[in-house]
Amino acid sequence: MMEAVLLPYQQAWVADQSPVMVAEKSRRVGLSWAEACKSGLDASSVNGQDSWYIGYNKDMAQEFIRDVAFWAKHFGQAASEMEEIVLDDEEKDILSFRINFASGHRVTALSSRPSNLRGKQGRVVIDEAAFHGQLQELLKAAFALLIWGGSVAIISTHDGVDNPFNELVEDVRAGKKPYSLHRITFNDAVAQGLCKRVFMATKRDWSPAAEAAWCESIRAIYRPNDAEELDVIPSQSGGSYLSRTLIESRMDPTASVLRLECPEHFEQRPDNERRNFVDDWVEEHLQALVDFLPRTQRHYYGQDFARNGDLSTIVPFTEEQSLKKRAPFLIEMRNVPFKQQEQLLFWLVDRLPRFSGGAHDARGNGQYLAEVAMQRYGSEMIHQIMLTREWYRENMPKMKVAFEDDEISVPKDADVLSDFRAIVLDAGVPKVPDNAHTTGADGKQRHGDAAIATLLAHFASLNPGSLIEYESVSGARIGGQYDDYLRAL
Structure with a gap:
């Protein structure tokens, strides 16, 4: 069923079992929707875990929990309807959302205050991480859940080259952080079927020409910021890479x-x-x-x-x-x-x-x-x-x-x-x-x-090969016997 519904890059995200997953992505490629599938599957299993979703506004929280409910229905999982709950957020009460599964696990949307993760266990999903004001503190709080077998998913479009999210991505890419990294550009998503899926959902006839026109219309919407918003290129680039x-x-x-x-x-x-x-x-x-x-x-x-x-x-x-x-x-x-x-x-x-x-x-x-x-x-x-x-x-x-x-x-x-x-x-x-x-x-x-x-x-x-030892070629001049060397295994 999943293969018929999820596009390849979404399938790769759902299949990733890394303790910490990072995704730098284009706008509107459906990765949060795929994460709702992953969180719902995890919470529905008796051997699964709770999921704690952290967006930066109420609308994101509501949409994510609705997506989890969709997946629960799609897979025939026993789950409650989405319910509104009130979270004590230290300074004020926050209205949020939750869905409960027959397994005893739940998927809950939290605000982005790091202290809200205290005492929690399970899977943490930080959506549009680049736009959270306290991302570094939030990550510290989320990583504490790893000690008892939890996991952390960090998803975002970019918001500048100096943003903590981009710094995290660069650390992962450089091998400084042992996390998995997914990169999904708008072109990647289109090549893997995004436009066809959009046309199917909106009951439009797909053709190569229609796809090209649609892609151009999307780029026109985001210009002059399409490099960052669609091509996953953080803005304000151009300075020397090494000081x-x-x-x-x-x-x-x-x-x-x-x-x-x-x-x-x-x-x-x-x-x-x-x-x-x-x-x-x-x-x-x-x-x-x-x-x-x-x-x-x-x-x-x-x-x-x-x-x-x-x-x-x-x-x-x-x-x-x-x-x-x-x-x-x-x-x-x-x-x-x-x-x-x-x-x-x-x-x-x-x-x-x-x-x-x-x-x-x-x-x-x-x-x-x-x-x-x-x-x-x-x-x-x-x-x-x-x-x-x-x-x-x-x-x-x-x-x-x-x-x-x-x-x-x-x-x-x-x-x-x-x-x-x-x-x-x-x-x-x-x-x-x-x-x-x-x-x-x-x-x-x-x-x-x-x-x-x-x-x-x-x-x-x-990326070393097998060690090779050579003896010097005979004679003092290098113009001579090129092939007169020994390989020691």
């Missing part, structure tokens, strides 16, 4: 930035000349730094690829005993041909002690280097990443938390600082905008390259 003070506090003055730039038309030179050029650069700039890497610690890397214009940047990580990820150096390549980037990368990774994983920007031309690295080191070791908005949304907050918790260090360098400052909230997603090019100290173009390579290295460190 200058935070970045500088995680910069290591002993770490180096190595810069390799090939001359114009370098790709047209003979193969041996190109290889020898990179050999000489490695011997002069990189060899000693790699020799100094601690042999007992795990190592990772990330590469943000570019061939022309922007930089191609490699950031290696040493995982210290404290689990802090330290970039002992980073490599910036400008105008370096594909084969020489491959040459340098293989030389470096072959010599990273206890190599445990790497991640590549695999978009466009970067797909070549990501693929050959995967072929050399294995698909479990190399992550080929398509840098989509959703990927940034999921992974950038984790790097931010690592900076805040002093779990990352990067070289102290003005251009590297500029790269990290290029990360902004772009329509609610932390990323380097596509058109956000800057000029480095050398007067040439940058595009947040060091920041993205660091993000990829951090991703690799959170």
Whole structure:
């Protein structure tokens, strides 16, 4: 029955058994209605629990309890009619609503005063959480119910990037809070059948053209706030994602930035000349730094690829005993041909002690280097990443938390600082905008390259493969036997 009535995102919410569930959602997608189903099912079971619904006004409370009554009738559950009750709210009596089930459990609407949860047990539902004036205190009171097996559901549209609800969402997304997170945009809901359901309820004929017109009419209603109200993008976005003070506090003055730039038309030179050029650069700039890497610690890397214009940047990580990820150096390549980037990368990774994983920007031309690295080191070791908005949304907050918790260090360098400052909230997603090019100290173009390579290295460190040990290739020159390495299982 539920599959015929609930849309897929509503089904996912009802099926979620996490102790704490968080949903950031568009307006009017029926998630509170699905929660009424979940609360009613729970309260109707002998082994279930009471539910305590907290909206921010009387109309929300009344509508939710009516929805619970609808579900009770739909599932044939024995339940009372909705009844009005008077709650003692310390300062004044509050009229609210309740429905009782034959199981002995009940679903009750409370006001948003945190003290109203004292002595309660069961499931707490905080609806439109971003609009509660005391959300943080309310959450503290609600979480106390978890001790004896209760659960907490937090549902809301957004009300600004600095709102406590958005801060909670970002903490969950970053892994700081062990809660489940659901994200439902208006487009998501429409794709899963919302418009068809609305047309069915209002006895209208559905067609693709009618759906498109309906969607546009809804957006017209909410403009200019449709990004926040429908697309789940908190407003007031746009500032730098990482503060200058935070970045500088995680910069290591002993770490180096190595810069390799090939001359114009370098790709047209003979193969041996190109290889020898990179050999000489490695011997002069990189060899000693790699020799100094601690042999007992795990190592990772990330590469943000570019061939022309922007930089191609490699950031290696040493995982210290404290689990802090330290970039002992980073490599910036400008105008370096594909084969020489491959040459340098293989030389470096072959010599990273206890190599445990790497991640590549695999978009466009970067797909070549990501693929050959995967072929050399294995698909479990190399992550080929398509840098989509959703990927940034999921992974950038984790790097931010690592900076805040002093779990990352990067070289102290003005251009590297500029790269990290290029990360902004772009329509609610932390990323380097596509058109956000800057000029480095050398007067040439940058595009947040060091920041993205660091993000990829951090991703690799959170998703390690099986440990691989390599012996150095024979000979001192890197232009030679690429495949002369040993894998120790």
